[in-house]
Amino acid sequence: MAAAILRRVTHTTAAAAAAATPRVSPLPLLARGISDSTDTITVETSVPFMNHIVDPPSRSVTTTPHELLTFFRDMSVMRRSEIAADSLYKSKLIRGFCHLYDGQEAVAVGMEAAITRRDAIITAYRDHCLYLARGGDLVSAFAELMGRRDGCSRGKGGSMHFYKRDANFFGGHGIVGAQVPLGCGIAFAQRYRKEGTVTFDLYGDGAANQGQLFEALNMAALWKLPVILVCENNHYGMGTAEWKASKSPAYYKRGDYVPGLKVDGMDVLAVKQACKFAKDHALENGPIILEMDTYRYHGHSMSDPGSTYRTRDEIAGIRQERDPIERVKKLILAHDFATAQELKDMEKEIRKQVDDAIAKAKESPMPDASELFTNVYVNDCGLESFGVDRKVLRTVLP
Amino acid sequence: MFEALREALIEEMKLDPTVCVMGEDVGHYGGSYKVTKGLAEMFGDLRVLDTPIAENSFTGMGIGAAMKGLRPVVEGMNMGFLLLAYNQISNNCGMLHYTSGGQFKIPVVIRGPGGVGRQLGAEHSQRLESYFQSIPGLQMVACSTPYNAKGLMKAAIRSENPVVLFEHVLLYNMKEKIPDEEYICCLEEAEMVRPGEHVTILTYSRMRYHVMQAAKTLVNKGYDPEVIDIRSLKPFDLHTIGNSIKKTHRVLIVEECMRTGGIGASLRSAIIDNFWDYLDAPIMCLSSQDVPTPYAATLEDATVVQPAQIVAAVEQICQ
Numbered sequence: 001m002a003a004a005i006l007r008r009v010t011h012t013t014a015a016a017a018a019a020a021t022p023r024v025s026p027l028p029l030l031a032r033g034i035s036d037s038t039d040t041i042t043v044e045t046s047v048p049f050m051n052h053i054v055d056p057p058s059r060s061v062t063t064t065p066h067e068l069l070t071f072f073r074d075m076s077v078m079r080r081s082e083i084a085a086d087s088l089y090k091s092k093l094i095r096g097f098c099h100l101y102d103g104q105e106a107v108a109v110g111m112e113a114a115i116t117r118r119d120a121i122i123t124a125y126r127d128h129c130l131y132l133a134r135g136g137d138l139v140s141a142f143a144e145l146m147g148r149r150d151g152c153s154r155g156k157g158g159s160m161h162f163y164k165r166d167a168n169f170f171g172g173h174g175i176v177g178a179q180v181p182l183g184c185g186i187a188f189a190q191r192y193r194k195e196g197t198v199t200f201d202l203y204g205d206g207a208a209n210q211g212q213l214f215e216a217l218n219m220a221a222l223w224k225l226p227v228i229l230v231c232e233n234n235h236y237g238m239g240t241a242e243w244k245a246s247k248s249p250a251y252y253k254r255g256d257y258v259p260g261l262k263v264d265g266m267d268v269l270a271v272k273q274a275c276k277f278a279k280d281h282a283l284e285n286g287p288i289i290l291e292m293d294t295y296r297y298h299g300h301s302m303s304d305p306g307s308t309y310r311t312r313d314e315i316a317g318i319r320q321e322r323d324p325i326e327r328v329k330k331l332i333l334a335h336d337f338a339t340a341q342e343l344k345d346m347e348k349e350i351r352k353q354v355d356d357a358i359a360k361a362k363e364s365p366m367p368d369a370s371e372l373f374t375n376v377y378v379n380d381c382g383l384e385s386f387g388v389d390r391k392v393l394r395t396v397l398p
Numbered sequence: 399m400f401e402a403l404r405e406a407l408i409e410e411m412k413l414d415p416t417v418c419v420m421g422e423d424v425g426h427y428g429g430s431y432k433v434t435k436g437l438a439e440m441f442g443d444l445r446v447l448d449t450p451i452a453e454n455s456f457t458g459m460g461i462g463a464a465m466k467g468l469r470p471v472v473e474g475m476n477m478g479f480l481l482l483a484y485n486q487i488s489n490n491c492g493m494l495h496y497t498s499g500g501q502f503k504i505p506v507v508i509r510g511p512g513g514v515g516r517q518l519g520a521e522h523s524q525r526l527e528s529y530f531q532s533i534p535g536l537q538m539v540a541c542s543t544p545y546n547a548k549g550l551m552k553a554a555i556r557s558e559n560p561v562v563l564f565e566h567v568l569l570y571n572m573k574e575k576i577p578d579e580e581y582i583c584c585l586e587e588a589e590m591v592r593p594g595e596h597v598t599i600l601t602y603s604r605m606r607y608h609v610m611q612a613a614k615t616l617v618n619k620g621y622d623p624e625v626i627d628i629r630s631l632k633p634f635d636l637h638t639i640g641n642s643i644k645k646t647h648r649v650l651i652v653e654e655c656m657r658t659g660g661i662g663a664s665l666r667s668a669i670i671d672n673f674w675d676y677l678d679a680p681i682m683c684l685s686s687q688d689v690p691t692p693y694a695a696t697l698e699d700a701t702v703v704q705p706a707q708i709v710a711a712v713e714q715i716c717q
Contacts, residue, residue: 152499163501163502174489181462184462188463189468192444222450374500375496377559378559
């Protein structure tokens, strides 16, 4: 049942996507049948888009009850998973670095709603929810976090290295900013092969000052690569506030000759609208920057309490005023697409799913010792791993 | 040699439409060493991409394109410039296949001229073999003749693994007759240059020519050196090297890398680990001095190994 609920049918990207064929994914808790409704409603985004050398898209976004409920469900799964990961980390089942995405779910979910699985997404290390949005399953995600054999990278990548090739999700990168040129390379390949698809190249406000970003942007603009640079601006680069790191925190304007939009990243409909607009723009005119104004409730990673450089009031305030899940919930309740009790039941069901997935992931064993040497090279020459002395290196682990 | 490299590129680009070239001045300028001359006219601007001067990001772009299914050949105008792309080469190129659990392969070729040239100055005379050596997931080869340049370039392009192909600034104008038929050199094999009985001399790239020059003198003096061009810098071809050591029992390594942490240092360890019982004398390793390459001609000559030193070393080993 977990798999059924999480299965996402590929979207089309026609302008009337909201009125497209109803999707298969069942929402069994909602007995009233509203979940399958494709009657469109129009909602205004929370704030207008701020724009830089491009006319912004309209503030009015069309959506359907089904879509809103899907947003609610997907974001709740992500929120629940990240909180669960927090507990797992504190119980020392997840080690090393763990960067959590709670608060930022609207970016992942809104983006996914605007594109297809043939479009590519690449991001940095805050990648668990992007993986889930791209169709990754909970068991593989938790198994990877715990370093088990059934993880999405066979336990060898860890939190910062989630990938899903068949869904065109390119990871999962630990070094700040290094993924931006990679994303432009993916877009280059898309243009080279005339695929008609785009790449969403995500980075943070901290990475926005990396030189390689501007180098890559220059090349993308020169060759009109279909890449969309998405700055997930959560206002803090680890412990450094954006105004302390960037002379110009208007990241959507920093492309200079590249157009940009600033989007309320906590409003999933605004994200969806902007991403759809950006995809059309990129296919016609080359790169565009989207700055998602978002927020992370956790610290930079699990080793950062997140309160030494910002006040608890600030965090609580954002949670109160701008939480993405609450916003969608209010919209659903206001339009009477579900009752509060039904949504609560849904949340309970999701909690159970996540717990079940964790239990299943815990059963997965550690990778076999021989896995140390597999996948270092593509198995071309019949060798699995070789050092300078061309011997297949094997070691006996105690 | 540049024509051989170019021929290899043309042949592979004709065979496989996903092979593309990117680098500074590779397109309309024809390449700073003419390796890509004429390719842009043949294959178009997208397949032979002139990049801005941004090594870090165009190497990253090449790697991203490889993740998505292309087979880019990334040129560093001088190998030393690729130090700017070290993060991309190490973390993304070398490690992505592993950290993704085998999902993505990175079939890039990273190539460019390195080595000490004619008074090019310290920053343009670097030998990056030693810096890239430890990166897991990379393969490294060094070409030294037009024949093996073409063969290794073709093999590198066809390999599913990332390969760094080290060319040498002073060898581009070498001429040699090479076969018309298609051929490929094995990436992991060493080349027997001159069979012999008394001592095994292991070398690669430009130093091969210094060794062969020294060999003439040595032959006149009555020695019979066996010269092997190791070609594959990572992994070493210990099969060929081992067979040679089992025959001669004496080893001299002649390289252009620095003494500290160079290819010779690793090769020496590998030989000691595997062939200790076969050695009759300590392994000698002649490397460049651990100094920035000076501009003055006499000083530059003293930085690298010269044939006279090789002769003296062989005489010492064979005592």
